[in-house]
Amino acid sequence: VQPIRLSNSDAMLSFVRRAVPQATRSAARGLQLQPARAFSGGLADQDRIFQNIYGEHDTSIKGAMKIGDYHQTDKIVQKGWEWIINEIKKSGLRGRGGAGFPTGLKYSFMPKHKPDGRPSYLVVNADESEPCTCKDREILRNEPHKLVDGCLIVGSAMLAKAAYIYIRGEYYEEYVALQTAVDEAYREGKLGKNACGSGYDFDVFVHRGAGAYICGEETAMIESLEGKQGKPRLKPPFPANVGLWGCPTTVTNVETVAVVPTICRRGADWFSSFGRDGNKGTKLFNIGGNVNNPCTVEEELGVPMRYLIEKHGGGVKGGWDNLQAVIPGGVSVPMITPAMADKALMDFDGLREFKTALGTGSMTVIDKDQDIINVVTRISSFFKHESCGQCTPCREGCVWMWSILQRMTAGNASIGEIDMLDELSRQIEGYTICALGDAAAWPVQGLIRNFRPQLEERINNFKGLP
Numbered sequence: 001v002q003p004i005r006l007s008n009s010d011a012m013l014s015f016v017r018r019a020v021p022q023a024t025r026s027a028a029r030g031l032q033l034q035p036a037r038a039f040s041g042g043l044a045d046q047d048r049i050f051q052n053i054y055g056e057h058d059t060s061i062k063g064a065m066k067i068g069d070y071h072q073t074d075k076i077v078q079k080g081w082e083w084i085i086n087e088i089k090k091s092g093l094r095g096r097g098g099a100g101f102p103t104g105l106k107y108s109f110m111p112k113h114k115p116d117g118r119p120s121y122l123v124v125n126a127d128e129s130e131p132c133t134c135k136d137r138e139i140l141r142n143e144p145h146k147l148v149d150g151c152l153i154v155g156s157a158m159l160a161k162a163a164y165i166y167i168r169g170e171y172y173e174e175y176v177a178l179q180t181a182v183d184e185a186y187r188e189g190k191l192g193k194n195a196c197g198s199g200y201d202f203d204v205f206v207h208r209g210a211g212a213y214i215c216g217e218e219t220a221m222i223e224s225l226e227g228k229q230g231k232p233r234l235k236p237p238f239p240a241n242v243g244l245w246g247c248p249t250t251v252t253n254v255e256t257v258a259v260v261p262t263i264c265r266r267g268a269d270w271f272s273s274f275g276r277d278g279n280k281g282t283k284l285f286n287i288g289g290n291v292n293n294p295c296t297v298e299e300e301l302g303v304p305m306r307y308l309i310e311k312h313g314g315g316v317k318g319g320w321d322n323l324q325a326v327i328p329g330g331v332s333v334p335m336i337t338p339a340m341a342d343k344a345l346m347d348f349d350g351l352r353e354f355k356t357a358l359g360t361g362s363m364t365v366i367d368k369d370q371d372i373i374n375v376v377t378r379i380s381s382f383f384k385h386e387s388c389g390q391c392t393p394c395r396e397g398c399v400w401m402w403s404i405l406q407r408m409t410a411g412n413a414s415i416g417e418i419d420m421l422d423e424l425s426r427q428i429e430g431y432t433i434c435a436l437g438d439a440a441a442w443p444v445q446g447l448i449r450n451f452r453p454q455l456e457e458r459i460n461n462f463k464g465l466p
Contacts, residue, residue, distance in 0.1 A: 042299065042303075042307070042311065043274070043282060043298060043299050043300050047274070047282070048282065048298045049146075049258075049259050049262045049282060049298065050138075050139065050143055050146070050258075050284065050298050051067045051068075051143075052064075052067060052142050052143050053138050053139070053142055053143060053284070053296065053298065054138075054142065055141060055142035059141075059142050059143070059144070059145075059177065059181075060184065061145055061181065061184040061185065061188055061190075064143070064145035064146070064181075065145075068262075068265070069143075069145045069146055069149050069261070070145070070149050070190055070196060071265060072265065073149055073152060073153060073190075073196040073198065073261065074196045074197045074198040074199075075198075076153055076261070076264045076265070077152065077153060077156045077195075077196065077198035077199075077200050078198055078199065081112065081156060081157045081158070081159060084153060084154075084156070084157035084260075084264060085104055085107055085108050085157050086104070087104075087263060087264055087267075087268045088103055088104035088107060088157075088260060088263065088268075089102070089104030089105065089108075089268075090104075090268035090269075090272065091104070091263045091268035091271040091272050091280065091281065092268075092271070092272045092275075092278070092279075092280030092281060093256070093259065093260075093263065093271065093280065093281055094279075094280075094348065095252070095253055095256050096253050096254075096255035096256045096259075096283060096284070096360075096361070097125060097252070097253030097254075097255070097256065097360065098130070098253075098329065098330065098332075098357075098358075098359045098360050100348045100358065103252070103256055103260075106250065106252070107154065107157055107158060107250060107252075109238075109240040109250070110158040110159070110160075110240055110248055110250055111240070111241070111248050112159055114248070118246070118247045118248065119160070119161040119162075119247050120158050120159055120160040120161060120247060120248040120249065121160055121161060121162060121163070121164060121243065121244045121245075121247055121248070121249045121250075122151060122154060122155045122158060122160045122162070122163040122164070122249070122250055122252070123163070123164050123165075123166060123218070123221060123222065123225065123243070123244060123249055123250070123251040123252070124147070124151060124163060124164070124165040124166065124251075124252060124253075124254055124257055125166060125216060125218070125221060125251055125252065125253050125254065126140060126147075126165050126166060126167040126168065126171070126174075126178075126254045127166055127167070127168045127209055127215055127216040127221065128168055128171070128216070128254070129168055129211075129212075129213040129215075129216050129386075130213075130216070130330040130331065130332060130359075130360055130362070131330065131331045131379070131382060132286070132288055132289070132327070132330055132331055132362055132364045133286060133330045133360045133362040134286055134288075134296065134362065135255060135284040135285070135286050135296055135360065135361065135362060136253070136254040136255055137171060137174055138284070138296050139254055139255060139258050139284075140167065140171065140174035140175075140177060140178050140254065141173065141174050141177050142177075143258070144177050144178045144180075144181035144182075145181050145184075145185070146258040146259075146261065146262075147165070147178070147181075147254055147257060147258045148181050148182060148185050148190070148191070148204060149190075149258075149261045150257035150258045150259070150260045150261050151163040151165070151202075151204050151257060152190070152191065152195050152196060152198075152200075152202050152204075153260055153261050153264060154252070154257050154260050155202050156198070156200050156202065158248075158250055160202070160250075161201075161202070161203070162202065162203040162204065162205060163202070163203070163204045163205070164204075164205050164206075164207055164225055164244070165178065165204065165205070165206045165207065165254075166207050166209055166215070166221050166224070166225060167206060167207070167208055167209065168208075168209055168211070169208050169209045169210045169211045170211060175206065175208055178206055179206050182204050182206060185204070191203060191204055207225055209224060209230075210224075212224070212230050212386070212388075213382075213386035213436075214230055214231065214232070214386055214387070214388045214434070214436060215230040217232045217434040217435070217436065218239060218251035219232045219233035219235065219239060219434070220232045220233075220388070220434070221251060222239060222243055222244050222249065222251070225244060226244065226245065230388070231388045231390055232388065232390065232433045232434035233433075234433060235433075239251060255283075255284055259271075259281070259282075263281075274300035274301065275300050275301035275302045275347060276301070276302045276345075276347060276349070276350075278348065278349055279301045279302055279347035279348050279349055279350070280301065281300070281301060282298055282299065282300050282301070283298065283299065283300075283301050283346075283361050284296055284297070284298050284361065285297055285298075285299055285303075285308055285312075285346065285361045285362070285363070286360075286361065286362035286363065287308055287309060287312055287313035287363055287365070288362065288363070288364055288365070289327075289363075289364040289365035289366055289367075290316060290317045290318075290365050290366060290367035290369070290370070291309060291313035291314055291315065291316060291317065291365045292313065292314030292315055292316075292317060293312070293313055293314030294313065295312055295313065297312045299312075299346075301346065301347040301348075302345050302346065302347045302350060303345070303346050304344070304345055304346070305326065305328070305341050305342075305344040305345070305346050305363065306320075306341060306342055306344075308346060308363070309326075309341075309363075309365060313365065316365055316367055317367055318367055318368075318369075320338070322367045322368050322369075323338040323341065323365065323366075323367060323368070324338070324366050324367055324368045324370060324372055325337060325338070325341075325366045325372055325375075325450070325451070326338075326340075326341045326344075326363055326364065326365055326366065327363060327364040327366070327443075328344070328346070328351050328356050328357070328358060328359065328361075328363050329351070329356075329357055329358045329359020329360050329361050329362060329363065330359045330360040330362050331364065331379045331382070331443060332359060332383075332438075332439030332440075332442060332443065333351075333356050333357040333358075333359045333442055333443070333446070334355060334356040334357075334442050334443060334445055334446025334447075334449065334450070335356070335366070335372075335376075335443065335446045335447065335450065335451075336354050336356055336446070336450060337450050337451075340354045340450075346358065346361065346363075355446075355449065356442075356446065357442075371409065372447070372451055372454055373405070373408055373409045373447070373451075373454065373455060373458060374409045376405060376443050376444060376446075376447045377402065377405040377406055377408075377409050379443045380398065380401050380402040380405050380440065380443070380444065381402050383398050383436065383439060383440035384398040384399055384401075384402045384440075386436070387436060387437075387440070388436070390433060391431070391432040391433055391437065393427060393428045393431040393432055393437055394428055394432045394436060394437040394440065397424060397425075397427060397428040397437070397440070397441075398428070398437075398440050400424055401421065401424060401425060401428075401440065401441075401444055404417060404420075404421050404424075405421070405444070408421075408455060408458065408459070409458075410458075410462065411458040411459050411460075411461055411462025411463070412462055413459050413462075414459065415456060415459055418448060418452065418455050418456070421444060421448065422444070422445060422448045425440075425441035425442075425444045425445050426441065426445075428440060428441045429441040429442070429445075
């Protein structure tokens with residue numbers, strides 16, 4: 001039996017996350033790597049899309065409208081789907097959920113002429129179950145109306161009937177804030193019949209998940225919304241043709257949707273003035289782990305990693321010399337060394353140079369007080385637990401990787417098993433229906449590639465060898 005590999009357009013949402021080979025990924029997206037642009041020194045407050053991300057001001061619809069939400073939304077919708085899609089394409093916006101697929105291109109996949117009369121749907125992924133990632137949580141808590149406003153504009157660009165926001169079950173307070181915002185929007189005429197006075201009818205529904213990480217995968221999310229067990233579907237057919245209830249569907253990230261209204265108001269040229277070619281715009285970053293000031297901050301893509309850690313994160317605990325590693329974008333991407341972190345730019349192409357990925361843009365800083373092997377063992381344990389079990393390489397391979405890493409944490413292994421572990425991870429990567437297998441393999445590969453001396457030292461010390 002031949003292994004199932006990801007293929008075709010919708011699968012690229014997972015596929016482009018692969019850090020290597022670099023040239024293949026760039027060619028697949030039709031992008032060329034660009035030389036680094038000189039960093040200008042941080043984003044000005046007036047250029048931040050999320051003006052209330054810390055909840056310091058009124059989060060109700062009245063407060064949201066004071067900072068520009070719903071401003072001329074009716075006129076934007078009335079310009080039509082072609083104008084909205086073209087504006088998103090011109091802006092250079094790429095998906096903020098981890099894949100980095102060009103957003104305008106993805107949204108254009110939705111069929112606009114359906115002779116069979118099937119409705120279209122927008123599904124917003126607010127599951128955010130990636131460990132160490134909490135950027136969307138701040139939008140849901142403090143700026144939910146940006147998301148609701150974005151749902152209407154993006155939904156109209158797809159000629160969708162409704163949006164379903166699938167929110168992580170553990171996000172109870174965020175669910176309350178979001179549902180309150182949706183209720184307010186209905187009361188004020190921003191949703192429902194003639195939404196925002198645009199002449200377009202559009203509904204938004206909030207659906208709570210039950211805590212499964214796998215439901216963050218788009219087809220597993222659709223299965224869960226339909227009341228089934230959350231397991232990824234084989235593709236094709238792709239959701240843009242056969243999605244929710246067999247209808248055309250686009251699944252997209254919270255932050256991606258929330259920035260679209262500002263792009264449409266301020267213009268694609270304004271948004272694309274930030275960042276490098278192929279890495280345009282601003283983004284929410286998380287800085288967590290062993291830093292003095294863990295936080296979420298909006299900066300332009302291409303900001304130096306060290307600038308984020310020191311300027312916004314308050315620096316590494318114990319100083320930069322105490323840094324051991326950084327995981328750049330959620331735990332599913334390979335970790336990098338301090339020397340790499342000192343040079344790395346936080347965008348899609350900048351991190352690919354170091355065989356890692358931007359992912360969700362939620363970095364975890366790890367100092368020298370942490371056991372780096374045990375860190376990856378914990379990560380491996382998470383993916384072992386969250387595998388849905390459909391694909392044999394993922395179901396069996398995640399258990400084997402975790403088992404070997406447990407022994408390596410103690411040093412109870414042989415040097416040869418390091419290469420065996422690497423080979424095992426590559427028998428999982430790319431051989432599964434969804435990208436969970438890849439996400440489980442990459443942290444292990446990053447550990448072996450960048451921290452092999454620590455593995456060898458641990459094994460030799462256990463055996464009493466010099």
